[in-house]
Amino acid sequence: MKRRVGSVNTLHQQSSVVQIRFDKTELMPVQIPHEDPLVVSLTVAECLVRKVLIDPGSSVNIMPIVTFDRLEIKPEELKSTRNPLLGFDGKRVEPIGTVELVVRAAERDLVESFVVVEIHPSYNLLMGRGWIHTVQGVPSTLHQVMRCLIPDGSKVIDIHGDQVAAKECYSVTLKAARKGNAPIRSADPH
Template identity: 85%
Template sequence: MPIRFDKIELMRVQIPHEDPLVVSLTVAECLVRRVLIDPGSSANIMPRVTFDRLEINPKELKFTGNLLLGFDGKRVEPIGTVELMVRAAERNLVESFMVVEIHPSYNLLMGRGWIYRVQRVPSILHQVMRCISPDGSKVIDIHGDQVAVKECYLVTLKATGKGKAPTQSADE
């Protein structure tokens, strides 16, 4: 059964857009909204605030000697790592998260390792992650949430003190 993306599927997407793929996932038996799917990330990232909201026992954190390197070149030292069950597309996988003291607008970031292990194909244009069911009988989709993307954008604007979206382009 091949995985395909057709033009007709764009009817459920607000276009044009340049939105990242943001979904909801079940992590540690809790529904977590505003999960950024990032094929460019080598790790799954959990902000400390999400760790606290999931009410995970801090004793479950394991020391890691690894440092994270952001796209801005800054190094971030994780508080630790934690392994949690992630349920998506009829698959339950134990995933390792680097818990970091950051304040992003996203609640989790799922990296390319998870995308590979869950055997998903993300399409940012179509705002969907698609895979074949474990038994091979059907295609399963996790749709992106463009409203949540806009919420994240507003949170970022407030945090940076910008307050509202720019009204002029750089060319003007």
């Protein structure tokens, strides 16, 4: 008699686990065409924070010093760090420190570490790969949503992007660049 190893468990596991999918019908509320990044709102340290950039290319969560100040975090909560950040252009940024804060998303509260830096970006926070993986998230800039599994994998929760906020961030970035010395040119053929 041949033994069927794991067939019952496999069927049970497959029926209780939800898969993350995106389809074209979900593009209905999205302004198409677009090249917007995924910018969302999250609750951080019991405050609603708008203009949070979801960045799967970042290895850390980043908090500009202005956001640290606006959240009224006590300076003694800042821990020192000697690890510099490297931007995609290879430039080093020396952090002011790190801080751990509760981030509420996808029906759970998670303590996340943020690297606090003296930068003035158009976004208020940047959430990197570690956080995306922790919430079991799959971001789609096209669909302007990050789909997250709850811890037991039985349900998907969406964190929707805000295209208006994304466009505001882009506009602020362009204005700041125009004030600098570098000329701004579009690589778009239009």
